[in-house]
Each structure stands twice: as C-alpha cells, then as structure tokens.
Amino acid sequence: MTIDPVINHMKQLQQLHESLLSLSQKKTEALKTNDVTGIQQLLIQEKKHVQAIEKIEKQRERSVAQWASEEGLATHRQTVSELIEILNGEERERLQNVYEALILVLADLKQQEKLNTELTQQSLQFINMSLDLLQPSLQSVNYGGKEIKDGSTAKRSIFDSKA
Numbered sequence: 001m002t003i004d005p006v007i008n009h010m011k012q013l014q015q016l017h018e019s020l021l022s023l024s025q026k027k028t029e030a031l032k033t034n035d036v037t038g039i040q041q042l043l044i045q046e047k048k049h050v051q052a053i054e055k056i057e058k059q060r061e062r063s064v065a066q067w068a069s070e071e072g073l074a075t076h077r078q079t080v081s082e083l084i085e086i087l088n089g090e091e092r093e094r095l096q097n098v099y100e101a102l103i104l105v106l107a108d109l110k111q112q113e114k115l116n117t118e119l120t121q122q123s124l125q126f127i128n129m130s131l132d133l134l135q136p137s138l139q140s141v142n143y144g145g146k147e148i149k150d151g152s153t154a155k156r157s158i159f160d161s162k163a
Contacts, residue, residue, distance in 0.1 A: 003067060003091045009060035010098040017105045020049045024112040031119040
C-alpha cells in the first residue's frame with residue numbers, strides 16, 4: 001500500500017485549516033466593527049469546520065494505522081513525523097511537503113486566534129469600564145460620610161428611608 005491516502009487526508013486537513021483561517025480573519029474584522037450577528041454566524045461556521053476537521057483527522061489516523069499494519073509496523077499511534085522518518089524517496093518528500101504546509105497554516109491560525117482573543121478581552125474590558133462609569137460605587141455617591149463620635153464614618157444607604 002502506498003502512503004497516498006494519508007497524504008490526501010493531510011491535504012484535506014490543510015484546506016480545512018486554510019478555510020478556518022479565512023473565517024478567523026473575518027472574525028477579526030467583525031470584532032473590530034462590533035458586528036455581533038456576524039460574529040455569531042462566523043462561530044457557527046467555525047464549529048462546522050472543526051467538526052469536519054475532527055472527522056478527517058480520524059480518517060487520517062485509520063489510514064496511518066492501516067498503512068503501518070500492512071508494512072508490519074506497530075500500529076499504536078503512529079505520527080506523521082514518525083512516518084516521515086520511516087519512508088524513503090518520493091513518498092517521504094511528498095509527505096514532508098504536505099506536513100510542512102499544514103504546520104505553516106496551523107501557525108498562522110494560532111496567531112490569528114491569539115489576536116482575536118486579545119480583541120475580545122479588550123472589548124470586555126471596555127464594557128466593564130463602561131458599566132463601572134454608569135454604576136458608580138457607593139463611596140463615590142456619598143461624597144463625605146458623617147463623622148460619628150468615635151471617628152468612624154456612618155453607614156449610609158443609597159436609598160433615603162426618611163423621605
């Protein structure tokens with residue numbers, strides 16, 4: 001058996017990750033423009049991509065196990081890097097190229113998602129700051145407390161019960 005099914009699965013994974021990277025870049029733009037409905041739609045599409053990636057990854061694992069068993073190798077959790085070490089010639093070069101391309105896409109995706117995380121955190125910080133401005137603390141509402149004889153300030157409610 002050739003290593004072609006594994007290479008085909010790796011190419012499919014690369015394409016799905018590239019598509020996921022494109023969605024992530026769109027999500028960055030939606031975060032910048034505060035497009036909440038756009039973000040929700042992109043999250044739904046991302047979920048579908050992740051499910052497809054999981055499916056292809058399971059198929060790749062089965063292909064690797066099948067190839068390893070036909071080659072008389074141990075079938076327990078063979079990795080692509082281990083296969084590259086085992087293979088020779090043109091198959092090794094093709095698998096190496098696909099592997100490196102997938103790694104590059106994954107690195108780009110990781111960087112893009114890191115940016116999205118930072119943008120989301122900044123948005124949450126802005127929201128918290130805005131809420132703090134709209135709901136001042138009790139101490140800032142009461143400009144100064146009445147001094148009690150022992151030197152401590154009297155506790156005062158926001159609501160004036162005497163009114």
